[in-house]
Amino acid sequence: MEWSMASLLEFWDLVREVWNQGVYGINLPQILAALVIILFSLMVRSLFTRYVLGALTRLSHRSATSLDNSVIQALREPLRFVPVLLGIFLASRVMHLSDSAEAFVYNINRSLVAFTLFWAFFCISTPVGNALTRSSRLLTEAMGEWLVKFARLVFVTMGAATILELWGVAVAPIIAGFGLFGVAVALGAQDLFKNLIAGLFVLGERRFETGDWIQVDGVVEGTVLQIGFRTTTIRRFDRAPVYVPNARLADNAVTNFSRMSHRRIRWMLGVEYRTTLEQLREIRDGIERYILESDEFARPDEVATFVRIDSFNDSSIDILLYCFTHTTVWGEWLEIKERLACRIKEIVEAAGTGFAFPSRSLYLENTGEVAEVFPLSPGQDDGATPAGGVAATPVR
Numbered sequence: 001m002e003w004s005m006a007s008l009l010e011f012w013d014l015v016r017e018v019w020n021q022g023v024y025g026i027n028l029p030q031i032l033a034a035l036v037i038i039l040f041s042l043m044v045r046s047l048f049t050r051y052v053l054g055a056l057t058r059l060s061h062r063s064a065t066s067l068d069n070s071v072i073q074a075l076r077e078p079l080r081f082v083p084v085l086l087g088i089f090l091a092s093r094v095m096h097l098s099d100s101a102e103a104f105v106y107n108i109n110r111s112l113v114a115f116t117l118f119w120a121f122f123c124i125s126t127p128v129g130n131a132l133t134r135s136s137r138l139l140t141e142a143m144g145e146w147l148v149k150f151a152r153l154v155f156v157t158m159g160a161a162t163i164l165e166l167w168g169v170a171v172a173p174i175i176a177g178f179g180l181f182g183v184a185v186a187l188g189a190q191d192l193f194k195n196l197i198a199g200l201f202v203l204g205e206r207r208f209e210t211g212d213w214i215q216v217d218g219v220v221e222g223t224v225l226q227i228g229f230r231t232t233t234i235r236r237f238d239r240a241p242v243y244v245p246n247a248r249l250a251d252n253a254v255t256n257f258s259r260m261s262h263r264r265i266r267w268m269l270g271v272e273y274r275t276t277l278e279q280l281r282e283i284r285d286g287i288e289r290y291i292l293e294s295d296e297f298a299r300p301d302e303v304a305t306f307v308r309i310d311s312f313n314d315s316s317i318d319i320l321l322y323c324f325t326h327t328t329v330w331g332e333w334l335e336i337k338e339r340l341a342c343r344i345k346e347i348v349e350a351a352g353t354g355f356a357f358p359s360r361s362l363y364l365e366n367t368g369e370v371a372e373v374f375p376l377s378p379g380q381d382d383g384a385t386p387a388g389g390v391a392a393t394p395v396r
Contacts, residue, residue, distance in 0.1 A: 034091035041087020048083050070127035078120040085112050111163045118159030125151040141210050143203045195230045198250035203227065212258040219248055262298050262324035263333045270316030275353040280309055284319060286347035291323050296336045298324040316356030
């Protein structure tokens with residue numbers, strides 16, 4: 001009985017020792033209190049998300065601008081991390097740590113605060129950059145995208161440097177080492193920097209924007225999907241994407257069809273040579289009248305408009321038709337061309353003539369000459385060349 005009682009007392013002393021010593025000198029009550037605080041912070045996080053962020057979202061919907069709503073949505077995750085960050089800080093204060101452990105936990109708390117701040121800056125860079133793009137006449141959509149990417153890169157770099165400095169890591173030698181490494185890389189990556197600088201010129205000159213239909217001489221024709229740091233993505237009309245280096249866009253002529261004010265129609269109409277002068281004038285005046293009376297075509301005082309008898313071709317008399325439509329949409333332009341073609345056919349047929357097609361006239365002339373007949377030599381077949389190898393020739 002005494003042995004059992006002593007064993008129980010010894011076991012109780014062991015439990016008290018473990019309870020008081022805990023892990024790394026931290027007793028278990030402090031550890032449990034820290035865990036309770038962290039679990040409570042997670043519960044507060046849910047309540048904070050439901051009520052505080054919900055109220056801020058409702059207030060942002062009532063404002064006249066959409067910027068505050070976009071900023072709140074972007075800051076949603078960083079704000080939801082704030083209660084957890086506060087719980088980690090309070091949990092670390094509950095535990096009585098040694099000097100070295102306390103310094104370590106202090107650096108963790110400072111690192112988490114710095115991480116949360118730069119995370120928030122990283123998140124709001126997108127809505128703020130989009131708002132600047134919409135409100136500023138100097139920034140295009142592509143320039144705004146580049147600005148957002150650059151701001152995000154800056155925030156990530158600054159955040160990493162700040163956290164490293166908090167842990168006592170000297171950032172300046174690292175930056176200097178990266179500088180030397182960058183010089184070595186730059187010598188072998190000249191094309192990369194050339195494309196980057198060319199992309200800046202393309203954005204600065206506003207040659208095109210995302211969604212524009214462009215044609216690069218000898219390179220590609222299609223719709224711009226994205227203007228990147230090194231390449232620009234263009235989708236051809238067969239739906240295949242083409243990744244064009246920015247240097248090719250800066251060095252070659254670029255035609256931006258999306259910025260056309262009008263769309264051109266240029267035809268050469270060939271009528272038969274039997275067409276009389278009155279019929280030619282009737283055809284010319286009929287086509288010109290149709291173009292001038294239709295609202296689908298631009299007026300002559302806006303753009304050049306011509307319907308003229310132009311030239312005498314090999315098989316036709318050519319009439320030049322040169323005009324512009326108001327619409328620049330390809331499908332609508334095709335419909336206008338179709339109606340114009342049908343009307344021209346009606347005008348030509350009503351004039352009593354027709355369209356010419358490639359033809360060749362063969363003229364046979366009867367001169368009245370009689371060919372001299374040579375008798376055949378012995379052993380010579382019909383149709384053979386006379387003796388001496390000279391063919392028969394007409395007698396004049």
